[in-house]
Amino acid sequence: MNYQNAQLSYMQNVHISDTNLCEDAWKISLYAPLQKQLSKSLASQPCKNSFVYIGCGPLAPIIEKGTPCFSEIEKYNRIILLDISETYLLQAKKRLSKLFPDKDISFHTYDITNGLSEVFYNLITSLFNGNSSTFLDRVEYLNSNFEEIINRLSPDINFPPIVGASYIYSELVATYTGIPALFDCESELSKNTENVELLLAHIFPLWQIYNERIFSYHLSDLGRMLAAKGKISVATDVEKIYCQNNCDDIASFRKVDYPITSSIEGVSIKSFDQEIMWDDSGQHKYNQSVHLNTLAHVHRVGFYSYEKA
């Protein structure tokens, strides 16, 4: 399995299946609050040339007819979609072309991590090569060198598929790109041991370091795609809070305020909201073997808006 296949399998088996099963709960707890934040931010951007939607998936759920957010997006001349999956881009474009028959809608397949998600996936899944009794030794070794490894393997500057965008909205991609590795890791661990939670607790710090690196890289990459005075909004989950008392919460970053404090040259934070509580507590997930990924939880989601000088 490589990253691209692993994330497609996660999307198919978890995200898309849950989107269908939890349609109302997700709409109320996630997409409606995101639409509210986005429409406020879009209204404050005078230039309406191009709206870029990153990580739209097959459904492009932020665009919903009849909402103020829809009316704001409608004012843009062009809509450009970016995602790693061409299949999802084609599906999203088809949906949006019906909603905006006269608008210029285009897309680009694009890996926002420029290969680092593949590196992370390979590093985490390679922990299973070798004797299971020495698994923790391998995790500890990786842990003590991880920041250096990730920084050394940082992606080169990518050639951006877009330049001069007026508004870029990135939806739930940055921290998501590490999830397929965690999911496959938990699934593999649960085949051989009962101490899955204990072992996974040693892997979460690696995910947090990876997330910080990807968030910074993503922001600087988006900065290169943006016109002067253009705006970026990034929606990302910052904390996973379990409904059961005996499961510790998991933060996406070592510092929960990382998206506010991470500074990129020429791009500065303008506003944020970190109180969206995405309800992912559907009962149907309780019996799955990959518990930490699927046990009833809520995600605290942050919406961060940045402006280019």
Ligand SMILES: C[S@@+](CC[C@H](N)C(=O)[O-])C[C@H]1O[C@@H](n2cnc3c(N)ncnc32)[C@H](O)[C@@H]1O
């Ligand atoms: C969790 S889904 C969210 C989809 C959509 N925003 C939604 O809420 O339904 C993550 C999306 O990011 C895309 N994606 C995953 N890894 C990516 C990467 N490295 N670069 C760009 N897009 C990626 C997936 O194909 C998927 O469409």
